[in-house]
């Protein structure tokens with residue numbers, strides 16, 4: 001049977017045109033697809049514009065809108081392709097991985113470094129590969145297809161600003177590559193027979209504090225007052241500098257661990273954190289109940305915490321269980 005796919009567009013470079021003020025997303029979803037006239041012979045493709053933004057302007061509300069749109073259309077289609085700007089694509093992919101879990105149908109995100117209307121562009125190949133991947137019977141769950149690579153939705157990070165190879169899979173193997181329309185899978189997908197589980201809430205009050213040498217503790221009390229979760233992006237495997245420790249510990253003592261959730265992660269891209277390694281980190285772990293991101297990407301930690309804290313009245317045990325639970329127990333994805 002011919003596969004029916006829904007192509008959702010959100011803007012980004014892929015749909016942008018050159019203007020005197022710089023690139024602006026302007027193409028309609030039909031115009032975008034018209035650049036691949038031949039692909040309509042093999043699949044039934046329907047397009048729908050969700051928004052038309054540079055992905056700099058995507059927010060948690062847009063992630064919820066995308067999840068709601070897919071939920072509404074879920075039964076009508078065999079798979080979904082989301083065209084998205086590359087700058088925050090990894091955040092959207094991670095957010096959708098938590099908002100739509102256990103999906104037997106593929107939800108593929110793609111974009112481009114060059115607009116689809118330009119003579120030299122990666123947009124057509126990325127869009128074509130995404131459609132092929134979303135139409136393949138073995139595909140399932142949330143993934144990014146970009147520059148011939150298939151990356152798990154919670155493992156992608158934009159690591160190049162200009163190159164076509166814009167995304168890397170962090171601390172996890174690439175799931176597949178696509179060459180001349182052929183999908184070569186490195187990890188066999190575990191297709192679930194169950195139902196997709198949709199979530200329609202996120203808690204956006206999650207703050208990222210990136211440590212810099214000699215950082216001032218001045219803003220800590222405001223951050224703790226305004227946010228429900230503080231992610232500290234530490235330097236290496238993890239540690240709290242002297243300049244911050246006194247005020248951080250004072251703030252943590254004021255709240256129960258479930259009131260203000262502290263998550264430790266690292267600003268180093270590969271190999272993850274381990275706060276227990278050095279004295280500068282272990283003191284924190286021995287004094288307070290905190291979460292550790294270990295090898296997760298920042299994009300995944302931030303969006304997962306928004307999902308974890310979307311439920312009300314969670315105990316510390318509930319928070320730990322939700323944060324450390326794997327969204328896919330077979331492939332060990334957090």
Ligand SMILES: NC(=O)C[C@H](N)C(=O)O
Pocket residue numbers: 011012013014053054055056084085086087088111112113114
């Ligand atoms: N390549 C791109 O798509 C970058 C663009 N600024 C965006 O994220 O929308």
